[in-house]
Amino acid sequence: MIPRGNTFARRTVVSRKRDAEGNITGRVHNNPILDSRLYDVESTDSKVTALMGNAIAKAMYAQCDLDRNKYIALDELIDVKCTEDALTLEQQKLTVNGTTRNRKVHKGLVHLLPMEGISLVK
Numbered sequence: 001m002i003p004r005g006n007t008f009a010r011r012t013v014v015s016r017k018r019d020a021e022g023n024i025t026g027r028v029h030n031n032p033i034l035d036s037r038l039y040d041v042e043s044t045d046s047k048v049t050a051l052m053g054n055a056i057a058k059a060m061y062a063q064c065d066l067d068r069n070k071y072i073a074l075d076e077l078i079d080v081k082c083t084e085d086a087l088t089l090e091q092q093k094l095t096v097n098g099t100t101r102n103r104k105v106h107k108g109l110v111h112l113l114p115m116e117g118i119s120l121v122k
Helices: 053-062
Strands: 002-004 007-009 011-016 038-043 048-052 079-082 093-096 099-102 109-112
Touching (some): 048 053
Antiparallel strands (some): 011 038, 038 048, 079 109
16 A cells, blocks of 8 residues: 555556656665666556655555565454453553553453455445
């Protein structure tokens, strides 16, 4: 997913961008800020645009956490249920050096999410 205006669109890198003579545009550099390579990127509506490699890499990294797990923004959350493993509010409290905070845990929570192509309404 790469930003496209105010939304995100799924795109595919088709090839390196070339000039009128067929030469590859942009230069490789060890410093990513100075790397000027351009790529032809096709969106789902078949429009091809040129993007810098840095913009593509930034969009890819923005979709992953520190453990390289891909995550996707949800359109909606249908329901949340607690199992027997869920912590109570008292069990969530954590005191360190005299400061009490609530733990941010999702243990025992089951999320009901919509799946593409499956309708829950009859």
